[in-house]
Amino acid sequence: MTITAEHSYDNVLAKIFQYLEEHASERAAVDVTAKSRLIQDLGLDSLQSFEMVSDLEDSLGITIPMDLFQDVETLEDVARAVVRVANDDRGAQVV
8 A cells, every 4th residue: 555645644643633622622721732642641541542543544444553552652653653554565454
């Protein structure tokens, strides 16, 4: 699979921001940026993080191996991991 505009870093990050706006509105007091940390800044637990990744999979039509997220700390890390999967035939599967 090759990268498309839909799978660009900026687009993926925008989808993450949109997801958080729709599903984590109680965290609106915090300025959400690419450097926002999932747990410390946004207060997301593992289930909420999993749901966000699942939403990204559905909206981008890819499958994201969960092992890629073991070292993810920020929203920027999430976006980069998603773009990596979209460009990596090893990890990406069209759903």
